[in-house]
Amino acid sequence: MSQHQVILSIGSNQGDRLQHIQSAIASVHRKAGTVVKVSRLYETPSWGFESDSFYNCALLLHTTQSAQHILSKVLEIEAEIGRVRSQGDGYEPRIIDIDVIAYDEEIILTEQLQVPHPQMQARMFVLLPMRDLNLDWRHPVLQKYLPELLQASEDKSHCKVIGKLEAPLAQIQLEHFNYIAIEGNIGAGKTTLTNKIAEDFNAKTVLERFADNPFLPKFYEDQSRYAFPLEMSFLADRYQQISDDLAQFDLFKDFIVADYHIFKSLIFAKVTLTEDEYRLYRKLFEIIYREMPKPDLYVYLYQNTERLLANIKLRGRSYEQEIPADYLDRINRGYLDYIKSQTDLNVLIIDVSDRDFVKNQQDYVFILEEIQKKTG
Template identity: 45%
Template sequence: MNYHFITIEGNIGAGKTTLAHLLSKHYNARLVLEAFADNPFLPKFYENPSQFAFPLELFFMAERYKQLKELVHTKDLFQSVTISDYLFTKCLLFAKVNLPEEEFRLYQRIFDIIIPQLVQPDILIYLHAPVQKLQSNIRRRNRSYEQSIPDDYLFRIQETYTHYIRQHNIKTLFVDASNADFLGNEKHVQVILDALEKDYENGQHFLALP
């Protein structure tokens, strides 16, 4: 397996963290997980998006930067692979959906200053699931502040992700996660492991789960 930095992305409830845990265990990899629970603005954002979107996104960007910046300065002799359950560009994609135009332009200026300092992944695994599946997963994990996320919001996030991936020609394993059950079905994880043994050109490479 030739990829040293693998990032998993997808919409809210797509199964990113679950898959990241399983892959990191398989590869004995360093695991970088989004510290969403530490963001004090997250519950407030879902109650009042217009008031709390900007501090929410700034907090996320600062925390993600701090985590990923450490990858540049630290190397673990016993772990040559790093698995992350988020892409730093996620900051910009969510901000584009959540912020009004003027705030987004300011946010983007900060983002553009920061991103050259970070290591980019060798390959992106994108989990694409329909909104109905996402809502089912969100209900199952039962975080109180997520239970009223509208379908339209999830759809806009989905569209923003897929547009970004197409536009930037990122080396991406685009996984149809409509029936994904990474914890309960070992064959679903094996599809990902088998795919990571191959080399790919830049662009999207589509995977279906059995």
Template identity: 50%
Template sequence: MHYRFITIEGNIGAGKTTLAHLLARHYSARLVLEEFADNPFLPKFYENPAQYAFPLELFFMAERYKQLKELLSRDLFSNLTISDYLFTKCLLFAKVTLSDEEFRLYQKLFDIIQPQLISPDLLVYLHAPVSKLQENIRKRNRSYEQHIPNEYLYQLQETYTQYIRQHNLKTLFIDVSKADFLGNERHLKTVLDALDKEYGEGQHYLTLPD
């Protein structure tokens, strides 16, 4: 294993947490999961985005910072760490959900906090079409997610991919449009084999077997 800190990212419903659990189990790694369920503004946001977007994004940023900062204080590199979110997702979601004025203020706060955190050695980005994301969202059946508009998911997808390419992040893009990491051993093995390789800067692409 060439990496000490791997982050799994992707749109809502892409399967980040499922894959993070499986990889952490395989590598006996420390697992860091986003504590989204503790955000009291999340159900309210989906009902009234304009009113609750700013407190929602502030709460997420504070919680993610606290969680990752605590990791750093416990020697992040003592063993492999796998996270199911990138701290920069704060900024990416805020760019989609906030008004221009709110986003400028939010970015100022983000720019103060972000340099205090360590970036992952490798970003694994799970890419799926919006139809697949909606299918996964329906299956996991969180009540407040059941009416997420397709347009919101499209915007998030575009924001993620633009950011990754503009910043030339070391990223393994995985097409998960037909992924079944729990039911198809070949899919998980393909990812494990890919993680045995050392990648240079930029984007690298992986297609799962049929």
């Protein structure tokens, strides 16, 4: 699932303006969406009324949530920082003001929200910070890119750069790792987390091609017959994919994040194969494994079996619906036994049984902070 790109404009002209804006950025990142870019800080005259000058900035956030959800979170954050909205018309001084300027290149017209913001093209204090974000964004109504909007704007306000602001993601130094593997049982959310991290941190993904495996549906119908060809085909495909992708350096990406580590082949094989088949399989695996690069960080997303079954049901792949709880229990035990046996692997176990890092931004931030602790 690709994330939405949301542009917010933040302003303050009361009290400690810098502190209010920094608090707003931190709260947006923790509660609304992942703040991946922040503009410079500008001092700008009040617009449409006489008052003290504003501090303004713009930020880009990634989210899977709706525009209405982001608006509700933004209003919560404004209230927490101390903004009290008056019932009267017109502009007024404010301790904090957070506006949803754009949501991808969508047009949204509701009683609560208009996107793109109807006045953005007339406000230099919105356009100049947006330019700092270096976005390939086109106004969906006016059909103009940001440089064209700036050139056409009639607002001649003097907007002065007064400092730099740091995006919260700058504190998470994942580029210290060249290769991160995210692992977990069936339905743990490893592919979702891999894609999310890749989008937020400009990483190259290596995603398991399970959907292309012709033996997988057959295996779930008749495990004893198709277990060995399934595990052999997975092993061959994983070896080829990781070898190819890790060998191809991408100048435009900062690191690689994969939704599997090839050792999972042995974990699943031990559960699915007979004793004789497993002995043969292990010999072949060990030959291949010696040649494979090891991840700089191995993240295991642990989920209890009840939650795994609920996730599997929710994602609705027909061939997975009859997976028994006992099978998932054995896979979990296999992973944990493997992790205990690894003395030279940088391992991070995160229990996500009671977390939802897609719907709950705080859970995603928690995971990033746990990963950050392993960079030291």
